[in-house]
Amino acid sequence: MASSRDGPLARPTEPTVKANEPKRLSLLRPTSPSEAGLPGEALSERFALALERGDEAGARQIVRAAASNGASPLALAEHFFAPAMMRIGEAWELGRLGIAEEHLASRICEAAAHELRASAAYEPSNGLQALVACLPGEWHALGALLFAELLRSRGWETSYLGADTPVSAVADFAARRQTQLVVLTGTYAPARESVAPAVAALRALVEPPTVLVGGRAASWPESAGADLRAGSFAEGLRLADSLAERLHERSEAQSLASHLGAIGERLSALRRERGWSQSELADAAKLDRTYVSGVERGKQNPTIGVLLRLATALGVRIDKLLLG
Numbered sequence: 001m002a003s004s005r006d007g008p009l010a011r012p013t014e015p016t017v018k019a020n021e022p023k024r025l026s027l028l029r030p031t032s033p034s035e036a037g038l039p040g041e042a043l044s045e046r047f048a049l050a051l052e053r054g055d056e057a058g059a060r061q062i063v064r065a066a067a068s069n070g071a072s073p074l075a076l077a078e079h080f081f082a083p084a085m086m087r088i089g090e091a092w093e094l095g096r097l098g099i100a101e102e103h104l105a106s107r108i109c110e111a112a113a114h115e116l117r118a119s120a121a122y123e124p125s126n127g128l129q130a131l132v133a134c135l136p137g138e139w140h141a142l143g144a145l146l147f148a149e150l151l152r153s154r155g156w157e158t159s160y161l162g163a164d165t166p167v168s169a170v171a172d173f174a175a176r177r178q179t180q181l182v183v184l185t186g187t188y189a190p191a192r193e194s195v196a197p198a199v200a201a202l203r204a205l206v207e208p209p210t211v212l213v214g215g216r217a218a219s220w221p222e223s224a225g226a227d228l229r230a231g232s233f234a235e236g237l238r239l240a241d242s243l244a245e246r247l248h249e250r251s252e253a254q255s256l257a258s259h260l261g262a263i264g265e266r267l268s269a270l271r272r273e274r275g276w277s278q279s280e281l282a283d284a285a286k287l288d289r290t291y292v293s294g295v296e297r298g299k300q301n302p303t304i305g306v307l308l309r310l311a312t313a314l315g316v317r318i319d320k321l322l323l324g
Ligand code: B12
Pocket: 078, 081, 082, 085, 086, 088, 089, 090, 102, 103, 106, 107, 137, 138, 139, 140, 141, 142, 143, 144, 146, 147, 183, 184, 185, 187, 188, 189, 190, 213, 214, 215, 216, 230, 231, 232, 233, 235, 236, 237
């Protein structure tokens, strides 16, 4: 897959702001030549300020502007959302912001995450199902929400179940949706105790999904039993991308094997109808008998030329072998 989609934060151009728009939108205008020269950085700074001020419309517009001007969803998650929330946490620890402001900032982030969809970097569906949920007892949901959006941007059909999701609900949902990838996230240390039971419940399913533990939980010793672990969004996406590739390769191989098997069965049936042995058919088609045997067992991938010779020898059209 193209690597350019994860490139460094694109430099978005400033969105147009009309003179009569409300004052909060003045956040979008460059305020100094250095900001004008580095609009990506300027916008991320303004996003953090909008969160501190509780300005949802401003925050959403900044993300939308950056996304529609070329910033990838991954770059926005890493350079806008994560550092801005880190700043909110620091301001809260210093007593500069209260719990209410921190809650508001989290909620605005959740709303602004939907603006990532303005990015042209969203890929069409890859036909694979993913599920993202926070471990039981885990209320830090923003990383999970953003990662769910990042998976969507990569074509995964993604269900986001949110904070504090019971293990049984995750397993049940994954089974019903035939989910190929389950992502469990954790930040708060007490959620550690749920990792092993969650992984075990998912492993016990008839078709067990791949389990990725993400966020701070990736470094917890309790997460060692998961199939995949990723501490950063970039690493998580890299693992999800390569899983998607493996799953597609596997399903292509399965599909080829089933086509070859069906062609072999048709060939064998037509030969028997004529009362021929494999050697007789091989002689008529000027092929080796062991090769004909391999085609009948679906073990050979015959060329169109070989199929034509077999069809001609049997006195049928080639589509009789290909389609029945
Ligand atoms: C916002 C916030 C909350 C909000 C969360 C709201 C929400 N909807 O998410 C609320 C108010 C619920 C909350 C509650 C609490 N919080 Co709090 N919270 C924060 C804060 C300020 C920001 C977290 C955040 O959203 N970051 C944005 C995300 C995107 O970034 P990130 O978490 O750094 O994640 C990075 C990577 O881990 C990774 N990543 C994250 N998720 C995922 C997922 C996947 C799949 C992948 C691949 C990667 C990935 O990518 C990110 C970028 O690199 C942090 C401060 C901080 N310094 O982190 C404290 C912080 C996380 N909270 C903390 C604490 C202690 C609490 C409370 C106990 C407070 C209390 N006394 O009640 C409760 C616990 C609630 C619970 N049971 O879970 C501690 C955690 C300590 C610990 N390790 O246990 C922190 C670090 C604050 C501190 N310095 O003490 N909190």
